[in-house]
Amino acid sequence: MFDFLEGYDVLGAFWMTVKLTALSALGSLVWGTLLAAMRVSPVPLMRVFGTAYVNIVRNIPLTVIIIFTSLGLADIFGVTMGASDDFKVQGFRLAVLGFIVYTAAFVCEAIRSGINTVPLGQAEAARAIGLNFSQTLRLIVLPQAFRSVIGPLANVLIALTKNTTVAAAIGVAEAAYLMKTMIENEAQTLLIGAVFAFGFVVLTLPMGLILGWLSKRLAVKR
Amino acid sequence: MSSVLYDTPGPRAKRRNVLLSVVFTVLLALLLWWVWQKMDDKNQLEWALWEPFTTSEAWTTYLLPGLANTLKAAAISMVIALPLGAVFGIARLSDHRWVRGVASTVVEFFRSIPVLLLMLFANELYVRSTDISSEQRPLYAVVTGLVLYNASVLAEIVRAGILSLPKGQTEAAYAVGLRKGQTMSSILLPQAVTAMLPAIVSQLVVIVKDTALGGVMLGFTELLNSRSTLAANYANVIPSFIVVAIIFIVVNFILTSFASWLEVRLRRSKKGTGAVLSEDMVEMNPGAVGGTYGTGAGGSI
Numbered sequence: 266m267f268d269f270l271e272g273y274d275v276l277g278a279f280w281m282t283v284k285l286t287a288l289s290a291l292g293s294l295v296w297g298t299l300l301a302a303m304r305v306s307p308v309p310l311m312r313v314f315g316t317a318y319v320n321i322v323r324n325i326p327l328t329v330i331i332i333f334t335s336l337g338l339a340d341i342f343g344v345t346m347g348a349s350d351d352f353k354v355q356g357f358r359l360a361v362l363g364f365i366v367y368t369a370a371f372v373c374e375a376i377r378s379g380i381n382t383v384p385l386g387q388a389e390a391a392r393a394i395g396l397n398f399s400q401t402l403r404l405i406v407l408p409q410a411f412r413s414v415i416g417p418l419a420n421v422l423i424a425l426t427k428n429t430t431v432a433a434a435i436g437v438a439e440a441a442y443l444m445k446t447m448i449e450n451e452a453q454t455l456l457i458g459a460v461f462a463f464g465f466v467v468l469t470l471p472m473g474l475i476l477g478w479l480s481k482r483l484a485v486k487r
Numbered sequence: 488m489s490s491v492l493y494d495t496p497g498p499r500a501k502r503r504n505v506l507l508s509v510v511f512t513v514l515l516a517l518l519l520w521w522v523w524q525k526m527d528d529k530n531q532l533e534w535a536l537w538e539p540f541t542t543s544e545a546w547t548t549y550l551l552p553g554l555a556n557t558l559k560a561a562a563i564s565m566v567i568a569l570p571l572g573a574v575f576g577i578a579r580l581s582d583h584r585w586v587r588g589v590a591s592t593v594v595e596f597f598r599s600i601p602v603l604l605l606m607l608f609a610n611e612l613y614v615r616s617t618d619i620s621s622e623q624r625p626l627y628a629v630v631t632g633l634v635l636y637n638a639s640v641l642a643e644i645v646r647a648g649i650l651s652l653p654k655g656q657t658e659a660a661y662a663v664g665l666r667k668g669q670t671m672s673s674i675l676l677p678q679a680v681t682a683m684l685p686a687i688v689s690q691l692v693v694i695v696k697d698t699a700l701g702g703v704m705l706g707f708t709e710l711l712n713s714r715s716t717l718a719a720n721y722a723n724v725i726p727s728f729i730v731v732a733i734i735f736i737v738v739n740f741i742l743t744s745f746a747s748w749l750e751v752r753l754r755r756s757k758k759g760t761g762a763v764l765s766e767d768m769v770e771m772n773p774g775a776v777g778g779t780y781g782t783g784a785g786g787s788i
Contacts, residue, residue, distance in 0.1 A: 307493050308507045324739035325732050326696035381660050388491045427601040434703040441603050448611045458608040460602045469599045
Protein backbone atom coordinates (compact mmCIF):
# COMPACT_ATOMS: atom_id res chain seq x y z
CA MET A 266 0.00 0.00 0.00
CA PHE A 267 2.86 2.35 0.79
CA ASP A 268 5.10 1.28 -2.07
CA PHE A 269 4.74 4.75 -3.63
CA LEU A 270 7.14 5.94 -0.96
CA GLU A 271 9.98 4.02 -2.61
CA GLY A 272 12.58 6.22 -4.24
CA TYR A 273 11.60 9.26 -2.17
CA ASP A 274 13.47 10.38 0.92
CA VAL A 275 10.49 11.40 3.05
CA LEU A 276 12.39 11.17 6.33
CA GLY A 277 15.23 13.21 4.85
CA ALA A 278 12.76 15.92 3.81
CA PHE A 279 11.30 16.10 7.30
CA TRP A 280 14.81 16.14 8.76
CA MET A 281 15.41 19.21 6.58
CA THR A 282 12.24 20.77 8.01
CA VAL A 283 13.51 20.07 11.54
CA LYS A 284 16.92 21.59 10.76
CA LEU A 285 15.31 24.70 9.25
CA THR A 286 13.06 25.05 12.30
CA ALA A 287 15.82 24.55 14.86
CA LEU A 288 18.30 26.98 13.32
CA SER A 289 15.67 29.62 12.60
CA ALA A 290 14.27 29.26 16.12
CA LEU A 291 17.70 29.83 17.67
CA GLY A 292 18.47 32.80 15.44
CA SER A 293 15.10 34.46 15.85
CA LEU A 294 15.22 33.96 19.62
CA VAL A 295 18.50 35.92 19.78
CA TRP A 296 17.44 38.67 17.35
CA GLY A 297 13.91 38.82 18.78
CA THR A 298 15.24 39.23 22.33
CA LEU A 299 17.48 42.07 21.16
CA LEU A 300 14.51 43.72 19.45
CA ALA A 301 12.39 43.30 22.57
CA ALA A 302 15.18 44.86 24.64
CA MET A 303 15.13 47.82 22.26
CA ARG A 304 11.35 48.12 22.41
CA VAL A 305 11.33 48.39 26.21
CA SER A 306 14.54 50.40 26.56
CA PRO A 307 14.55 53.91 28.06
CA VAL A 308 16.14 55.28 24.87
CA PRO A 309 13.34 56.68 22.66
CA LEU A 310 15.19 56.12 19.39
CA MET A 311 15.68 52.41 20.10
CA ARG A 312 12.00 52.10 20.94
CA VAL A 313 11.10 53.74 17.63
CA PHE A 314 13.43 51.40 15.74
CA GLY A 315 12.04 48.28 17.47
CA THR A 316 8.45 49.34 16.86
CA ALA A 317 9.11 50.20 13.22
CA TYR A 318 10.89 46.89 12.58
CA VAL A 319 8.08 44.84 14.10
CA ASN A 320 5.31 46.72 12.30
CA ILE A 321 7.03 46.57 8.93
CA VAL A 322 8.17 42.94 9.03
CA ARG A 323 4.90 41.65 10.49
CA ASN A 324 2.93 43.09 7.58
CA ILE A 325 5.09 41.66 4.79
CA PRO A 326 4.15 38.12 3.70
CA LEU A 327 6.84 35.60 4.63
CA THR A 328 6.79 34.40 1.02
CA VAL A 329 7.90 37.85 -0.18
CA ILE A 330 10.83 37.81 2.26
CA ILE A 331 11.92 34.28 1.33
CA ILE A 332 11.71 34.92 -2.43
CA PHE A 333 13.61 38.18 -1.92
CA THR A 334 16.50 36.40 -0.19
CA SER A 335 16.94 34.30 -3.32
CA LEU A 336 16.13 36.68 -6.20
CA GLY A 337 17.29 39.86 -4.48
CA LEU A 338 20.01 39.14 -1.93
CA ALA A 339 21.66 36.23 -3.72
CA ASP A 340 21.13 37.06 -7.40
CA ILE A 341 21.55 40.84 -7.36
CA PHE A 342 23.64 41.62 -4.29
CA GLY A 343 25.71 38.44 -4.41
CA VAL A 344 24.96 37.44 -0.81
CA THR A 345 25.83 33.75 -0.93
CA MET A 346 26.10 33.06 2.82
CA GLY A 347 29.53 31.49 2.32
CA ALA A 348 28.29 28.85 -0.10
CA SER A 349 28.65 30.40 -3.54
CA ASP A 350 29.35 27.07 -5.25
CA ASP A 351 26.72 24.92 -3.55
CA PHE A 352 23.26 26.03 -4.61
CA LYS A 353 21.49 23.75 -2.09
CA VAL A 354 23.46 24.92 0.95
CA GLN A 355 23.04 28.51 -0.19
CA GLY A 356 19.26 28.14 -0.49
CA PHE A 357 19.08 26.57 2.95
CA ARG A 358 21.08 29.34 4.60
CA LEU A 359 19.16 32.08 2.78
CA ALA A 360 15.89 30.52 3.93
CA VAL A 361 17.10 30.41 7.54
CA LEU A 362 18.08 34.09 7.25
CA GLY A 363 14.62 34.94 5.92
CA PHE A 364 12.88 32.98 8.70
CA ILE A 365 14.99 34.71 11.34
CA VAL A 366 14.17 38.18 9.98
CA TYR A 367 10.45 37.36 9.92
CA THR A 368 10.03 35.29 13.09
CA ALA A 369 12.10 37.68 15.24
CA ALA A 370 9.28 40.24 14.96
CA PHE A 371 6.87 37.76 16.56
CA VAL A 372 9.40 36.62 19.17
CA CYS A 373 9.87 40.29 20.08
CA GLU A 374 6.13 40.75 20.55
CA ALA A 375 5.86 37.58 22.65
CA ILE A 376 8.69 38.63 24.96
CA ARG A 377 7.37 42.18 25.25
CA SER A 378 3.93 40.89 26.17
CA GLY A 379 5.61 38.71 28.81
CA ILE A 380 7.41 41.69 30.32
CA ASN A 381 4.16 43.65 30.29
CA THR A 382 2.42 41.00 32.42
CA VAL A 383 4.75 41.80 35.34
CA PRO A 384 2.87 44.35 37.47
CA LEU A 385 4.54 47.71 38.00
CA GLY A 386 4.27 47.19 41.78
CA GLN A 387 6.77 44.32 41.61
CA ALA A 388 9.55 46.54 40.30
CA GLU A 389 8.55 49.40 42.59
CA ALA A 390 8.67 47.12 45.61
CA ALA A 391 12.08 45.84 44.50
CA ARG A 392 13.41 49.39 44.24
CA ALA A 393 11.84 50.28 47.56
CA ILE A 394 13.80 47.58 49.37
CA GLY A 395 16.97 48.94 47.80
CA LEU A 396 17.67 46.64 44.85
CA ASN A 397 19.51 48.33 42.00
CA PHE A 398 18.59 48.13 38.30
CA SER A 399 20.37 44.89 37.48
CA GLN A 400 19.16 43.19 40.66
CA THR A 401 15.58 44.25 39.94
CA LEU A 402 15.88 42.87 36.45
CA ARG A 403 17.64 39.62 37.39
CA LEU A 404 15.80 38.71 40.58
CA ILE A 405 12.32 40.16 40.17
CA VAL A 406 11.24 41.09 36.65
CA LEU A 407 12.88 38.60 34.29
CA PRO A 408 12.10 35.41 36.30
CA GLN A 409 8.41 36.35 36.22
CA ALA A 410 8.52 37.51 32.61
CA PHE A 411 10.23 34.33 31.36
CA ARG A 412 7.60 32.15 32.96
CA SER A 413 4.72 33.98 31.32
CA VAL A 414 6.51 34.09 27.99
CA ILE A 415 6.73 30.31 27.48
CA GLY A 416 3.18 29.95 26.15
CA PRO A 417 3.44 32.74 23.55
CA LEU A 418 6.91 31.56 22.49
CA ALA A 419 5.59 28.00 22.08
CA ASN A 420 2.99 29.38 19.69
CA VAL A 421 5.67 31.15 17.68
CA LEU A 422 7.74 27.95 17.52
CA ILE A 423 4.81 25.90 16.25
CA ALA A 424 3.97 28.56 13.67
CA LEU A 425 7.63 28.61 12.60
CA THR A 426 7.59 24.84 12.09
CA LYS A 427 4.66 25.20 9.73
CA ASN A 428 6.14 28.29 8.08
CA THR A 429 9.34 26.47 7.09
CA THR A 430 7.32 24.95 4.22
CA VAL A 431 7.62 28.34 2.50
CA ALA A 432 11.31 27.49 1.88
CA ALA A 433 10.01 25.19 -0.86
CA ALA A 434 9.46 28.37 -2.88
CA ILE A 435 13.22 28.79 -3.30
CA GLY A 436 13.88 25.10 -3.86
CA VAL A 437 14.97 23.94 -0.40
CA ALA A 438 14.28 20.20 -0.36
CA GLU A 439 12.07 20.12 2.73
CA ALA A 440 8.72 18.41 3.31
CA ALA A 441 6.43 20.63 1.18
CA TYR A 442 8.91 20.57 -1.71
CA LEU A 443 9.01 16.77 -1.72
CA MET A 444 5.24 16.60 -1.39
CA LYS A 445 4.83 18.79 -4.48
CA THR A 446 7.11 16.49 -6.47
CA MET A 447 5.48 13.30 -5.20
CA ILE A 448 1.90 14.46 -5.58
CA GLU A 449 2.54 15.36 -9.22
CA ASN A 450 4.25 12.10 -10.10
CA GLU A 451 2.42 9.46 -8.09
CA ALA A 452 -1.17 8.31 -8.33
CA GLN A 453 -2.02 8.09 -4.62
CA THR A 454 -2.86 11.77 -4.01
CA LEU A 455 -4.83 11.14 -0.82
CA LEU A 456 -2.26 8.83 0.73
CA ILE A 457 0.63 11.19 0.00
CA GLY A 458 -1.34 14.06 1.52
CA ALA A 459 -2.07 11.94 4.58
CA VAL A 460 1.59 10.93 5.02
CA PHE A 461 2.80 14.54 4.98
CA ALA A 462 -0.07 15.79 7.12
CA PHE A 463 0.77 13.04 9.63
CA GLY A 464 4.41 14.15 9.59
CA PHE A 465 3.48 17.69 10.60
CA VAL A 466 1.07 16.48 13.27
CA VAL A 467 3.91 14.38 14.70
CA LEU A 468 6.21 17.41 14.70
CA THR A 469 3.80 19.95 16.19
CA LEU A 470 1.64 17.89 18.56
CA PRO A 471 4.35 17.03 21.14
CA MET A 472 5.65 20.61 20.97
CA GLY A 473 2.21 22.02 21.73
CA LEU A 474 1.45 19.52 24.49
CA ILE A 475 4.81 19.75 26.29
CA LEU A 476 5.21 23.51 26.06
CA GLY A 477 1.53 24.10 26.88
CA TRP A 478 1.85 21.90 29.97
CA LEU A 479 5.07 23.66 30.94
CA SER A 480 3.61 27.14 30.57
CA LYS A 481 0.58 26.21 32.67
CA ARG A 482 2.82 24.67 35.33
CA LEU A 483 5.18 27.61 35.48
CA ALA A 484 2.54 30.33 35.14
CA VAL A 485 2.75 32.97 37.85
CA LYS A 486 -0.44 32.83 39.88
CA ARG A 487 -1.80 36.32 40.35
CA MET B 488 7.93 57.98 32.61
CA SER B 489 8.32 55.08 34.99
CA SER B 490 7.98 51.52 33.76
CA VAL B 491 8.37 48.08 35.24
CA LEU B 492 11.97 48.02 34.01
CA TYR B 493 13.26 51.46 34.89
CA ASP B 494 12.43 54.44 37.04
CA THR B 495 11.93 57.99 35.81
CA PRO B 496 15.46 58.96 34.73
CA GLY B 497 17.48 61.28 36.94
CA PRO B 498 20.31 63.54 35.72
CA ARG B 499 22.85 60.69 35.34
CA ALA B 500 20.43 58.34 33.60
CA LYS B 501 19.39 61.20 31.29
CA ARG B 502 23.00 61.76 30.27
CA ARG B 503 23.48 58.04 29.67
CA ASN B 504 20.31 57.90 27.57
CA VAL B 505 21.52 60.78 25.41
CA LEU B 506 24.85 59.01 24.92
CA LEU B 507 23.09 55.76 23.98
CA SER B 508 20.85 57.66 21.55
CA VAL B 509 23.86 59.18 19.84
CA VAL B 510 25.67 55.83 19.56
CA PHE B 511 22.53 54.16 18.23
CA THR B 512 21.94 56.96 15.70
CA VAL B 513 25.48 56.62 14.41
CA LEU B 514 25.13 52.83 14.08
CA LEU B 515 21.81 53.19 12.30
CA ALA B 516 23.19 55.84 9.95
CA LEU B 517 26.17 53.60 9.15
CA LEU B 518 23.85 50.73 8.36
CA LEU B 519 21.68 52.87 6.09
CA TRP B 520 24.74 54.32 4.37
CA TRP B 521 26.11 50.79 3.81
CA VAL B 522 22.80 49.61 2.30
CA TRP B 523 22.70 52.72 0.11
CA GLN B 524 26.27 52.06 -1.08
CA LYS B 525 25.46 48.44 -1.88
CA MET B 526 22.40 49.52 -3.85
CA ASP B 527 24.49 52.07 -5.71
CA ASP B 528 27.22 49.48 -6.42
CA LYS B 529 24.71 47.27 -8.16
CA ASN B 530 23.12 50.23 -9.96
CA GLN B 531 19.81 49.69 -8.22
CA LEU B 532 19.32 53.41 -7.60
CA GLU B 533 19.19 54.37 -11.28
CA TRP B 534 16.06 56.29 -12.10
CA ALA B 535 15.38 54.05 -15.14
CA LEU B 536 14.58 51.15 -12.77
CA TRP B 537 12.19 53.20 -10.64
CA GLU B 538 10.65 55.23 -13.42
CA PRO B 539 8.10 52.54 -14.47
CA PHE B 540 6.30 52.99 -11.15
CA THR B 541 5.50 56.58 -12.04
CA THR B 542 3.75 55.47 -15.24
CA SER B 543 0.21 54.21 -15.19
CA GLU B 544 1.10 51.16 -17.27
CA ALA B 545 2.98 49.36 -14.50
CA TRP B 546 0.05 49.87 -12.18
CA THR B 547 -2.85 49.10 -14.49
CA THR B 548 -1.20 46.11 -16.22
CA TYR B 549 0.58 44.43 -13.33
CA LEU B 550 0.25 45.75 -9.81
CA LEU B 551 -3.41 46.66 -9.52
CA PRO B 552 -4.79 43.47 -11.15
CA GLY B 553 -2.41 41.51 -8.90
CA LEU B 554 -3.61 43.35 -5.82
CA ALA B 555 -7.22 42.84 -6.93
CA ASN B 556 -6.65 39.08 -7.16
CA THR B 557 -4.95 39.03 -3.75
CA LEU B 558 -7.89 40.83 -2.16
CA LYS B 559 -10.40 38.72 -4.08
CA ALA B 560 -8.91 35.44 -2.86
CA ALA B 561 -8.67 36.79 0.68
CA ALA B 562 -12.27 38.04 0.66
CA ILE B 563 -13.72 34.81 -0.76
CA SER B 564 -11.74 32.74 1.75
CA MET B 565 -12.94 34.84 4.66
CA VAL B 566 -16.58 34.74 3.55
CA ILE B 567 -16.52 30.94 3.30
CA ALA B 568 -14.29 30.30 6.31
CA LEU B 569 -16.29 32.42 8.74
CA PRO B 570 -19.57 30.44 8.81
CA LEU B 571 -17.62 27.18 8.65
CA GLY B 572 -15.48 28.31 11.57
CA ALA B 573 -18.58 29.36 13.51
CA VAL B 574 -20.15 25.91 13.05
CA PHE B 575 -17.02 24.11 14.24
CA GLY B 576 -16.40 26.56 17.06
CA ILE B 577 -19.93 26.04 18.39
CA ALA B 578 -19.68 22.28 17.84
CA ARG B 579 -16.60 22.23 20.07
CA LEU B 580 -18.72 23.67 22.87
CA SER B 581 -21.47 21.07 22.41
CA ASP B 582 -22.76 19.08 25.36
CA HIS B 583 -22.56 15.87 23.35
CA ARG B 584 -19.18 14.27 23.69
CA TRP B 585 -19.07 12.81 20.17
CA VAL B 586 -19.94 16.12 18.50
CA ARG B 587 -17.26 17.81 20.57
CA GLY B 588 -14.77 15.05 19.78
CA VAL B 589 -15.31 15.10 16.02
CA ALA B 590 -15.19 18.90 15.82
CA SER B 591 -12.06 19.08 17.98
CA THR B 592 -10.26 16.46 15.91
CA VAL B 593 -11.09 18.20 12.62
CA VAL B 594 -10.10 21.63 13.93
CA GLU B 595 -6.85 20.50 15.53
CA PHE B 596 -5.94 18.46 12.44
CA PHE B 597 -6.31 21.31 9.98
CA ARG B 598 -4.64 23.79 12.31
CA SER B 599 -1.58 21.59 12.57
CA ILE B 600 -0.98 21.33 8.81
CA PRO B 601 0.88 24.10 7.00
CA VAL B 602 -1.46 26.01 4.70
CA LEU B 603 0.91 25.37 1.78
CA LEU B 604 0.38 21.63 2.05
CA LEU B 605 -3.38 22.15 1.93
CA MET B 606 -3.05 24.35 -1.16
CA LEU B 607 -0.81 21.86 -2.99
CA PHE B 608 -3.14 19.01 -2.11
CA ALA B 609 -6.26 20.90 -3.20
CA ASN B 610 -4.58 21.87 -6.46
CA GLU B 611 -3.67 18.29 -7.29
CA LEU B 612 -7.15 17.09 -6.34
CA TYR B 613 -8.71 19.61 -8.73
CA VAL B 614 -6.32 18.58 -11.51
CA ARG B 615 -7.27 14.93 -11.18
CA SER B 616 -10.91 14.84 -10.30
CA THR B 617 -12.58 18.01 -11.56
CA ASP B 618 -12.74 19.85 -14.87
CA ILE B 619 -12.05 23.32 -13.50
CA SER B 620 -10.17 25.19 -16.23
CA SER B 621 -6.45 25.63 -15.71
CA GLU B 622 -6.86 29.43 -15.50
CA GLN B 623 -9.37 29.13 -12.68
CA ARG B 624 -7.67 26.28 -10.84
CA PRO B 625 -5.04 28.27 -8.90
CA LEU B 626 -7.72 30.53 -7.41
CA TYR B 627 -9.81 27.52 -6.41
CA ALA B 628 -6.82 25.76 -4.88
CA VAL B 629 -5.65 28.85 -2.98
CA VAL B 630 -9.14 29.53 -1.64
CA THR B 631 -9.64 25.88 -0.65
CA GLY B 632 -6.34 25.80 1.26
CA LEU B 633 -7.03 29.10 2.97
CA VAL B 634 -10.61 28.12 3.87
CA LEU B 635 -9.63 24.78 5.42
CA TYR B 636 -6.86 26.32 7.47
CA ASN B 637 -8.53 29.56 8.50
CA ALA B 638 -11.90 28.00 9.25
CA SER B 639 -10.16 25.95 11.93
CA VAL B 640 -8.34 29.01 13.26
CA LEU B 641 -11.61 30.99 13.25
CA ALA B 642 -13.31 28.10 15.05
CA GLU B 643 -10.93 28.68 17.94
CA ILE B 644 -11.63 32.42 17.83
CA VAL B 645 -15.39 31.80 17.91
CA ARG B 646 -15.00 29.37 20.79
CA ALA B 647 -12.82 31.81 22.71
CA GLY B 648 -15.29 34.59 21.96
CA ILE B 649 -18.18 32.62 23.41
CA LEU B 650 -16.14 31.53 26.42
CA SER B 651 -15.09 35.12 27.07
CA LEU B 652 -18.69 36.08 27.89
CA PRO B 653 -19.63 36.19 31.57
CA LYS B 654 -21.24 32.99 32.83
CA GLY B 655 -24.24 35.00 34.02
CA GLN B 656 -25.36 35.47 30.43
CA THR B 657 -26.00 31.75 29.96
CA GLU B 658 -27.46 31.35 33.42
CA ALA B 659 -29.86 34.26 32.92
CA ALA B 660 -30.93 32.83 29.56
CA TYR B 661 -31.64 29.43 31.13
CA ALA B 662 -33.44 31.15 34.00
CA VAL B 663 -35.90 32.86 31.67
CA GLY B 664 -36.57 29.48 30.05
CA LEU B 665 -34.59 29.61 26.80
CA ARG B 666 -33.41 26.35 25.27
CA LYS B 667 -29.72 25.61 24.59
CA GLY B 668 -30.08 26.50 20.90
CA GLN B 669 -31.97 29.68 21.67
CA THR B 670 -29.39 30.71 24.25
CA MET B 671 -26.64 30.24 21.70
CA SER B 672 -28.36 31.98 18.81
CA SER B 673 -30.01 34.89 20.55
CA ILE B 674 -27.87 35.53 23.64
CA LEU B 675 -24.31 34.24 23.27
CA LEU B 676 -23.54 34.45 19.55
CA PRO B 677 -24.59 38.10 18.98
CA GLN B 678 -22.43 39.24 21.88
CA ALA B 679 -19.55 36.95 20.92
CA VAL B 680 -19.52 38.27 17.37
CA THR B 681 -18.87 41.80 18.59
CA ALA B 682 -16.26 40.56 21.03
CA MET B 683 -14.34 38.74 18.35
CA LEU B 684 -14.55 41.33 15.55
CA PRO B 685 -11.02 42.62 16.18
CA ALA B 686 -9.61 39.08 16.14
CA ILE B 687 -11.46 38.31 12.90
CA VAL B 688 -10.12 41.43 11.17
CA SER B 689 -6.60 40.47 12.31
CA GLN B 690 -7.05 37.02 10.82
CA LEU B 691 -7.77 38.76 7.53
CA VAL B 692 -4.18 40.05 7.59
CA VAL B 693 -2.93 36.45 7.83
CA ILE B 694 -5.13 35.45 4.90
CA VAL B 695 -3.89 38.34 2.75
CA LYS B 696 -0.29 37.36 3.52
CA ASP B 697 -0.89 33.68 2.78
CA THR B 698 -2.30 34.36 -0.69
CA ALA B 699 1.29 35.14 -1.72
CA LEU B 700 2.09 31.43 -1.28
CA GLY B 701 -0.35 30.55 -4.04
CA GLY B 702 1.36 33.08 -6.29
CA VAL B 703 4.72 31.36 -6.01
CA MET B 704 3.80 27.70 -5.68
CA LEU B 705 0.64 27.44 -7.80
CA GLY B 706 1.01 30.29 -10.28
CA PHE B 707 -1.99 32.20 -8.96
CA THR B 708 -1.65 35.70 -10.46
CA GLU B 709 -1.73 37.67 -7.24
CA LEU B 710 0.47 40.62 -6.31
CA LEU B 711 3.74 38.72 -5.76
CA ASN B 712 3.23 36.77 -8.97
CA SER B 713 2.50 39.96 -10.95
CA ARG B 714 5.73 41.35 -9.53
CA SER B 715 7.78 38.71 -11.33
CA THR B 716 6.03 39.48 -14.65
CA LEU B 717 6.62 43.16 -14.07
CA ALA B 718 10.28 42.63 -13.16
CA ALA B 719 10.77 40.46 -16.25
CA ASN B 720 9.39 43.28 -18.36
CA TYR B 721 11.27 46.25 -16.85
CA ALA B 722 14.29 44.34 -15.46
CA ASN B 723 13.91 45.94 -12.04
CA VAL B 724 13.95 43.13 -9.47
CA ILE B 725 14.89 45.12 -6.38
CA PRO B 726 12.62 48.15 -6.98
CA SER B 727 9.68 45.85 -7.76
CA PHE B 728 10.23 43.92 -4.51
CA ILE B 729 10.35 47.14 -2.53
CA VAL B 730 7.17 48.50 -4.15
CA VAL B 731 5.26 45.23 -3.65
CA ALA B 732 6.40 45.01 -0.03
CA ILE B 733 5.18 48.56 0.55
CA ILE B 734 1.78 47.74 -0.99
CA PHE B 735 1.45 44.72 1.32
CA ILE B 736 2.52 46.78 4.32
CA VAL B 737 -0.02 49.52 3.55
CA VAL B 738 -2.92 47.08 3.01
CA ASN B 739 -2.12 45.10 6.16
CA PHE B 740 -1.42 48.21 8.19
CA ILE B 741 -4.87 49.54 7.32
CA LEU B 742 -6.43 46.24 8.41
CA THR B 743 -4.41 46.12 11.65
CA SER B 744 -5.26 49.72 12.49
CA PHE B 745 -8.92 49.01 11.82
CA ALA B 746 -8.74 46.03 14.20
CA SER B 747 -7.15 48.12 16.95
CA TRP B 748 -9.67 50.90 16.43
CA LEU B 749 -12.52 48.37 16.70
CA GLU B 750 -11.01 46.94 19.86
CA VAL B 751 -10.69 50.31 21.56
CA ARG B 752 -14.21 51.26 20.49
CA LEU B 753 -15.71 48.01 21.74
CA ARG B 754 -13.90 48.23 25.06
CA ARG B 755 -15.24 51.74 25.58
CA SER B 756 -18.83 51.06 24.57
CA LYS B 757 -21.33 50.84 27.41
CA LYS B 758 -23.55 48.31 25.69
CA GLY B 759 -22.87 44.61 26.05
CA THR B 760 -20.67 42.91 28.58
CA GLY B 761 -17.46 44.63 27.62
CA ALA B 762 -15.87 41.31 26.70
CA VAL B 763 -13.41 41.83 23.85
CA LEU B 764 -10.97 39.42 22.28
CA SER B 765 -7.94 41.47 21.47
CA GLU B 766 -6.13 40.97 18.19
CA ASP B 767 -3.62 38.51 19.48
CA MET B 768 -5.15 37.31 22.72
CA VAL B 769 -6.36 34.04 21.27
CA GLU B 770 -3.00 33.11 19.86
CA MET B 771 -0.66 34.75 22.29
CA ASN B 772 -2.38 33.68 25.45
CA PRO B 773 -4.88 30.87 24.84
CA GLY B 774 -4.94 29.98 28.53
CA ALA B 775 -6.51 33.31 29.37
CA VAL B 776 -9.54 32.69 27.20
CA GLY B 777 -9.98 29.02 27.96
CA GLY B 778 -8.40 27.93 24.71
CA THR B 779 -5.92 25.14 24.20
CA TYR B 780 -2.27 24.94 23.36
CA GLY B 781 -3.02 22.48 20.63
CA THR B 782 -1.09 21.37 17.63
CA GLY B 783 -2.00 24.35 15.55
CA ALA B 784 -1.33 27.25 17.81
CA GLY B 785 0.16 30.31 16.21
CA GLY B 786 -2.46 30.76 13.54
CA SER B 787 -1.84 34.47 13.47
CA ILE B 788 1.75 34.24 12.29
